[in-house]
Amino acid sequence: MSFHFRSQHSRRQFHRPTRTSGPVIPDRVSRVYLSQDQLKELHFKPTIGSIQLSEGHEAKFNCSIDIPDARVEPTITWVKNGLDLAPNGQVLINDLQTDTDGVTTLLSAVSINPVQRVDAGDYRCRLTISTTVVESQPIIVEVDGLPTFIHQPEDRNITRDTPFTLSCEAVGPPDPVQIRWLRDGLPDSDYHKSPSSYSVPGVDKYTQFSCEAHNQKGVATSREANINIKVLPSPVSNVNVVKSQSNKLTLSWSPGHDGFSPLTKCHIRVKEVSRRKGEVMTTRFINVTVPPFQSEIPGLQSMTSYNMSVSCSNEVGASPISMWIQGNTTEGVPSVYPRNVTVQLNESWLVIRWKPPPDDKINGILSGYDVIVRYGTQEKKVSLSNNMHTNIYVILLNTHLKNTLGWVLSAVVNLGVSDELQAKLQDVMVMRSLLSIGKVLGEGEFGSVMEGRLRQPDGTSEKVAVKTMKLDSFSQREIEEFLNEAACMKDFNHPNVISLLGVCLEVGSGHFPKPMVILPFMKYGDLHSFLLRSRLGESPMFLPTQTLLKFMVDIALGMEYLSGRNFLHRDLAARNCMLRDDMTVCVADFGLSKKIYSGDYYRQGRIAKMPVKWIAVESLADRVFTVKSDVWAFGITMWEIATRGMTPYPGIPNHEIYDYLVEGHRLKQPADCLDELYEIMYSCWRADPLDRPIFTQLRKMLEKLTEKLPESSSKDDIIYINTSFPEEDPDGETLPVERPVFSSSPSCSHRAAENAVITADIHGSLEDEDDDDDDRYVVVISSDPSLRSSAPVVPAGDSGTVHVEVLPPAVAFTAPPAGQCPSSQGTWLLQSG
Template sequence: GMKFTGSPIKFPPPQGQPVKLNCSLEGMEDPEMLWIKDGAVVPPPDQVYIPVDEEHWIGFLSLKSPPRTDSGKYWCQVENPPPKEESQQVWLIVEGPPHYYHLSVAFLGVPYFTVEPEDVSVSPNAPFHMACAAVGPPEPVTIVWWMGDSRVGLPDISPSILNVSGINQSTVFSCEAHNVKGLSSSRTATVQIKAMPLPPLNVTVSQVTSSNASVVWVPGFDGRAPLHSCTLQVAESPDGQEVSTEVTPVPPFAYGVQGLKHSTNYSVRVQCSNEMGSSPFTDRVYFQTLELAPSSTPQNIHVIQRDPGLILEWEGVAPDVLKENVLGYRLEWIQDNVTQGEMIVQDTKANLTTWNPLKDLIIRVCVLNSAGCGPWSDLFLLEAQEVMGGQRQPPYGTSWVPVALGILTALVTAVALALILLRKRRKETRFGHAFGSVVGRGDPAVHFRAARSFNREGPELIEATLESVGISDELKTKLKDVLIQEQQFTLGRMLGKGEFGSVREALLKLDDGSFQKVAVKMLKADIFTSTDIEEFLREAACMKEFDHPHVTKLIGVSLRSRPKGRLPIPMVILPFMKHGDLHAFLLMSRIGENPFNLPVQTLLKFMIDIASGMEYLSSKNFIHRDLAARNCMLDENMNVSVADFGLSKKIYSGDYYRQGCASKLPVKWLALESLADNLYTTHSDVWAFGVTMWEIVTRGQTPYAGIENAEIYNYLISGNRLKQPPECLEDVYDLMCRCWHPEPKLRPSFGVLRSQLEMIRGRMSTLSASQDPLYVNIGKDKEASASDPALHASFGNTDGEETVAGAAAPVTSDYRYIMSPLCLGDGAEGERHPDGQEGEDKSLLYELETEGEKSC
């Protein structure tokens, strides 16, 4: 007769393997076997029949990755000759998520569970129910419920629902499935009791302004019920008077508090709620809002002429606004519709020396505190003739200096004319033999031999266009809308100079006729090729796409014409950054002529600004590859911008080394993977940011001092890192070390770094205005005067080879304001390292080859 043979399948079978059932028939020649599922014939394509001998046949049914619909009862049958004969039945049960089925074949035996009790959380004494279901064969299947060690209810035919009126403590439930073959036990489910939540954790206040603050917290234990809202109580300190109570839905577990008073101490505490109730409040967290910019305006500005400058006076701040913590006054003077300079003074009087008395002078003043500048005063116009005539006679007698200068000028002129006449007379007597008479005439003539002629107008200049520099069409298209004609700007004093190029101050004429002060970067003449030009301009094209307050934005590019046969000089036009690069500014604060204090919060702000800019660049899939303090610029409001996207290697060479024709590399800022495999990613930029943080904390010290550049890789691979500076916060140094993790993917992102730094800064008490200077006093009257030629911008001088030593700045009577400390020494000497480690600065850096520069 018919019977199943062999082992159809193991339980459970390997994932993705087909299910095979077989049926063996003996005692019949050439039978017509059929496979049946739940009474229906299975399609023939899935069946195979193989003869063993004349009266012994085996049939196979193959199911490839069966879906749930293939679950059911299978058997085989033969219909010739009648009567119909059937084999033993077998159950196939398919379970599990789609595409990941568990397969099992069940013969007659104990029940198999299809639904088991699940873990739940319920309110105390509230009714709930549990479900349980199982199948045979054989049927029927009876369900018995257990609560803990006690049997509950009566047996019930599967599927079964157990209704529970309520419990007041955690309890376990399970069920048993019975049939004639025996019983099966389900998993044990735990029913927990819901409770009120515990207080939140790690309440922090960040992004504090004069009227707003951001509060962030981590939820505590939720009481086994979802949290639906949290309540914040904000109070003024130290009296604890409640200001407001705010309820916010969660998640997210953050809230922005608004409508606060400026310069005020506050505290905040948080509680969270679920359906069972509210948690206790957390301990209070204290913070202080920032100051407002001054609201008052200086009044009654008047000017008194005094040789050699002007004394400006105005009325001081009224007593009722002294609560704004006024630090001083900012004065700005304008001539020819262009701001010529500004100064910051503490008194209501200023001495103006760098102005042109032959032109109209416009003056305005504002009140200054740590939050910024208040509204400007009304413009005060001093006409040219009024300046020359004076509003008040000077208190002293007529100065003899102009008279002496006039006499000296006359004497020099007379001597010069006498020398010219004497030289002319000598030439006439010396070359008299060249004069003769024309034959037949008595008129004198000069005998000479014609020589080659010269063009008195100079060599012809090539028109400087993008087509004349030999760059790719793709790059031409990118730069076409930012190309600025050379005639639109005038180059001025040198701000910085290096091995491959220079940075100059310039005035750019705008469409409305006014002028904007800008910085112009250019390659040095005679040391570049068309490839260098394309590389230089390609970096500028990258900057064109950037638009972020902490990323330097490209103003335009220009090409400077040169004599025929010579390539134009490429120039990149960028915003003028008043305080220059961050590294030089940090050095000035530490080892300048008059060192000044930089509060920890200011240093943290520098880091936050850089992290914010780098977060933007990384979101644009841009890899900087050269992040360092020297490549970050500082504007007049002490905001830092990430700059020098590859351009710095063409201009400054102090921290770079080139092997053969390979690109120069900033070895001490490179990540391990960059040193080993020349691999650059956003993760390697994060490593460089950690080194930059170390530079900021140490105020411009050289990283890895005393370690040769060729030894850096071995030093790092051995597990060594930069040491924690003495005054560095533990949290800040911990962030640095995370940036230097040997596994790139385990380093934090720039978004995480920015957020963590903001939290650290937010936890610190805001320093008083006197501890947070907005200007720097680095000199006095006797150290610089208006007659010093290095103090005046020489606009109109376009010779790329000339330079003004140092970084010049306009000078007031009492203060020299740092304008752009790009070079602390002689520009012709390259970068100078004030750390006193000349051996370190002049040593050969580790030689590495790199595959090209960064690309956009």
């Protein structure tokens, strides 16, 4: 006789105790060779039948069966409520097999420790031989414990002092189970046999009910049922006009708390805004079924203001009304034409006057007039804004006549700008005849900048830049914003802030005056383009740190001046800074500038196109601009300069910038940027605006850093600029060159040497005077014909006698590659030997 003992352990599988309709065939079937008669005689030995024990104890039971002539080891499986029983950390199954005289006895024992209520059920052994399934008698496991709730009291919303009923049911084992009710945690009834229904005559305030279930094992308590008293709804919120039309408005709102009773209707009050003091307007009521919480208000007058409020009702009554909001219907077509149209011919002027239609006939806000003038076979139509102070239009009949000051001032009035802006512009108005327009220097979406000449009172002329509106059709607001930029610059007087030379008016294609702003001509254009050319142009050049710091100090000086005069720039960037002839940077482009009259901030009142990547994080969130938001933009501008014109936040789209900044990210330190310089620009991007430095502090930090740096002394620190001779205009005046031309000639021929310079001004280099190892001179080459016989030609590569004038050091520029030579008019570097 031999004995075999096996233990099965695996991860437990959870099943809901249910019975199956048929036997479960295990995956593994024992191969035992028995006859049909032997199979019919197979059966499990009687089991214990039933087990009753308390929760938390250990449950043990087993089953066994004798099998004759078992050649392959058979296996007993257990099922609970018809489902396979899997062993786990709580359930242990042990199998024992004995062989005696050709008969195999199989025994399988189950241990459940600790037993829980969920372990109660019908347990059976099964043995599958071939297609025959042998099943034991059931072992019924009953687990005693605290009562289990199968129904608990539920929340109720009731009318005050109205009777209602609650129910509770719990079961054992052990039974019986007794129920006692609690109100707000205190006993409120006697014991009743489960299940129990509890009738409450009514309550007048919020109350909680629960039930206790008692049996021999102890007490279990149900959840607390919340009994809410139905009340009036809370006021609605977020009342908004979501759509405006000429004769109706669409209103939406958010409901308040329903008062523990569903909202059935909402009530809209509509009242036209009184146009005259003391006038009593009728209130109109509109009831709507909800949801949705949105409704149209029909039957309104066009271009009329209405006050509206909303309340909602449940079965108790209506909520308080919301705050009144105002909405406006859109305009309709005017009912009548302008009145009292008169035409007056005065020398070379044609003056047209009229009176507007009555207010009640306009059916909206009068936006403007179309003036149609026919003379001869021609017809002209001009659209005028209604913002003009007088309904008058002046036509210049002879366009070749010079504009007089009277015409200019009349045109300003016709533009319809405010009295305040008119007063600012009148003393800077320039007659159109004094301005000549040249080529276009740059164009944007709405405007362009052109080269021009402004004739002075003494007969001389000055090269200027003329900024004008690009389109012939523009709105009144666009004209006023354009002129407001000029008004911003009117009183500026600082070397690092661009100044205003004047404002001029030109009669457009529809004989409508078009404003033009006259600015100083900037030789090297905007700073951003200059930086890009230095890095990506046909002849790239290296800008040393000293030069970049000078650009930053210039901008800081300009912004320090502006902030001291209570001006917010709101669009500071390298593209809006200009380079003068002497490489001084000027802050420019005040299209978004605002003067602060009270407080220290400006709130953007309407949605507009804004430079997202230069805007401070708080301004992106709230559209609030302060001097500290200009400081943020200055930090971005410093980064542009340090990277020689790279675009901020490369690879990050505009719509992700806000989240990127809120998460704490900032622009990375450029590769060749000094740590101390990066710390200065990083201080401009602190999350709290109060922690950011002011422009005076920034300027001092940058100047201090500049003082720490040595003077440009290596060849790599010099920038070569091929500065052509100034152009000559027809009047004999000298015109400044438009931009630096960087020499990139690959070689110098002998002929080039022969036709090259006669004399040269040699500028002292930036070397230390005591350093004799590397003496260098910057030679300014002249092509003046009168000088061609005054000195011998210096051949390429040879030494010779030249006239030398030592000048003070200038801005440092980078040296060109070896082997390059300048043009016959330009700058050359000599190495003395």
